[in-house]
Amino acid sequence: MFDTLGDKNSVFAKFQKLAERAKAVEATGRSPFGMRFDDMLSQTRARVGNAEILLAGTNNYMGLTFNPDVMAAAKAAIDAHGTATTGSRLANGTYSDHLDLEDELKDYFNAASAIVCTTGYQANLAAISALAGRGDHLLIDADSHACIYDACRLSDATTIRFRHNSPADLEKRLSRLPVDGARLVVIEGLYSMLGDVAPVAEFVEVAHAHGAMLFVDEAHSVGGYGEKGRGVSQAQGVLDKVDFISGTFSKSFASIGGFCVSRHEALELIRLVSRPYLFTASGSPANVATARAALALIASDSTLAKSLWDRVHQLYTGLVDAGLTPVSPPGPIMAISRPDEHQALAEWNMLMNAGVYVNLAIPPATPQAQSLLRLSLSAAHTEDDINQIIAAFRSLPQAG
Amino acid sequence: MTTDSTEMYNQISGILQAHSKVDIQITPQTLIATDLAIDSVEMFDLVMEIEEQYDISFPLEEASDIDTVQSLVDIIERLINV
Ligand SMILES: Cc1ncc(COP(=O)(O)O)c(C=O)c1O
Numbered sequence: 001m002f003d004t005l006g007d008k009n010s011v012f013a014k015f016q017k018l019a020e021r022a023k024a025v026e027a028t029g030r031s032p033f034g035m036r037f038d039d040m041l042s043q044t045r046a047r048v049g050n051a052e053i054l055l056a057g058t059n060n061y062m063g064l065t066f067n068p069d070v071m072a073a074a075k076a077a078i079d080a081h082g083t084a085t086t087g088s089r090l091a092n093g094t095y096s097d098h099l100d101l102e103d104e105l106k107d108y109f110n111a112a113s114a115i116v117c118t119t120g121y122q123a124n125l126a127a128i129s130a131l132a133g134r135g136d137h138l139l140i141d142a143d144s145h146a147c148i149y150d151a152c153r154l155s156d157a158t159t160i161r162f163r164h165n166s167p168a169d170l171e172k173r174l175s176r177l178p179v180d181g182a183r184l185v186v187i188e189g190l191y192s193m194l195g196d197v198a199p200v201a202e203f204v205e206v207a208h209a210h211g212a213m214l215f216v217d218e219a220h221s222v223g224g225y226g227e228k229g230r231g232v233s234q235a236q237g238v239l240d241k242v243d244f245i246s247g248t249f250s251k252s253f254a255s256i257g258g259f260c261v262s263r264h265e266a267l268e269l270i271r272l273v274s275r276p277y278l279f280t281a282s283g284s285p286a287n288v289a290t291a292r293a294a295l296a297l298i299a300s301d302s303t304l305a306k307s308l309w310d311r312v313h314q315l316y317t318g319l320v321d322a323g324l325t326p327v328s329p330p331g332p333i334m335a336i337s338r339p340d341e342h343q344a345l346a347e348w349n350m351l352m353n354a355g356v357y358v359n360l361a362i363p364p365a366t367p368q369a370q371s372l373l374r375l376s377l378s379a380a381h382t383e384d385d386i387n388q389i390i391a392a393f394r395s396l397p398q399a400g
Numbered sequence: 401m402t403t404d405s406t407e408m409y410n411q412i413s414g415i416l417q418a419h420s421k422v423d424i425q426i427t428p429q430t431l432i433a434t435d436l437a438i439d440s441v442e443m444f445d446l447v448m449e450i451e452e453q454y455d456i457s458f459p460l461e462e463a464s465d466i467d468t469v470q471s472l473v474d475i476i477e478r479l480i481n482v
Pocket residue numbers: 119120121122124145147188192217219220248249250256257258
């Protein structure tokens with residue numbers, strides 16, 4: 001099939017090992033990285049071939065993808081403004097909806113500025129690469145998401161990693177830096193793979209004590225954490241101290257898009273210089289309308305977060321009873337560490353056979369090269385759904 | 401090599417040996433990833449250990465330039481002297 005892989009001067013030659021690894025994975029049954037959902041039946045159910053699968057790995061934390069109000073908002077936006085903006089924010093791609101969403105984000109986070117981007121990936125690239133320039137230092141958590149690493153590559157600043165979730169290690173590194181140049185510390189509120197929470201309050205103290213600003217990516221934590229779902233920074237009482245918060249509309253907000261908000265009004269200036277912001281088309285009217293409708297619900301309907309956390313505690317207890325204790329304390333992301341990639345893959349297939357979809361996470365996408373079965377919960381999961389997930393895990397040969 | 405850098409070279413060799421699963425004689429030209437079979441996860445721990453020992457921070461851009469033992473020693477010397 002891939003006949004050009006063998007030629008050492010082919011552009012594809014570098015993928016030879018990868019192709020072999022992918023083939024070995026496929027030989028075990030389905031490919032966890034090439035899943036096709038033939039039909040979405042609800043927020044939590046999909047048809048895969050002839051099977052109905054319970055979804056337990058879709059980051060659909062608030063379960064709003066089929067919410068009637070949210071769907072109506074998306075449909076109305078298409079009727080009113082068409083299917084796409086066909087232009088960047090700076091040119092013809094800013095509609096009143098984009099600006100209204102920015103105002104609503106400012107209100108929600110009590111921020112002085114807000115910038116809406118087309119994806120969360122782009123929001124991090126746009127903000128981080130523009131804020132940290134030549135002669136500056138970026139200090140990032142070692143377990144940062146790929147888009148934070150990519151943002152650092154795009155930035156002209158010098159990037160230094162500190163130990164995961166260690167304000168003490170950050171402090172050491174900050175005190176080693178030369179006095180000249182700006183310093184930006186980047187962390188996540190809730191880490192996407194292991195589901196552990198950052199000590200944001202401690203980080204903000206250390207950063208500010210050393211003249212650095214703190215940037216927190218709350219992609220996974222908006223919705224499930226903090227009063228009105230405003231994230232881990234709010235939950236730890238430091239929303240007014242954190243300098244920048246970024247996030248995505250692709251998880252709790254049931255849409256596509258991203259944002260960066262700041263207590264500093266000057267964030268607005270990056271609109272004129274940030275390449276990832278400038279050189280891509282803006283979010284479609286339906287995406288923006290979806291995000292706005294979801295934000296209104298997340299901010300006003302506390303039953304969503306409550307349902308999510310009820311299910312979190314139910315599943316956590318069930319997994320512990322099954323001898324499969326997640327690596328982090330209870331939260332909407334649960335990761336179960338497996339001895340190796342081979343076993344994780346076999347178990348992933350068994351769970352699919354039992355009608356449950358979770359994420360398989362393997363190196364290099366995981367911290368410390370762990371092999372993980374990763375679950376993410378939704379406010380739309382029912383008690384029975386969680387019982388089905390627990391039963392599927394209990395049926396694994398290695399369960400206790 | 402000065403006494404200082406010989407001492408550093410010996411210290412680094414010791415740390416590398418401790419992280420490596422293969423038992424070979426380390427020379428300045430030894431390739432860390434291939435000859436010593438140190439993968440990227442192991443390399444991260446190793447860099448953290450060296451950073452602690454010498455009170456330095458490796459910029460991410462430089463960490464990816466490390467291939468031979470000598471290249472690692474050179475970077476450390478440069479970082480100590482800034
Ligand atoms: C921590 C983190 N930041 C940013 C993103 C990017 O979000 P988006 O899907 O909107 O590009 C993700 C999503 O995978 C993420 O996990």
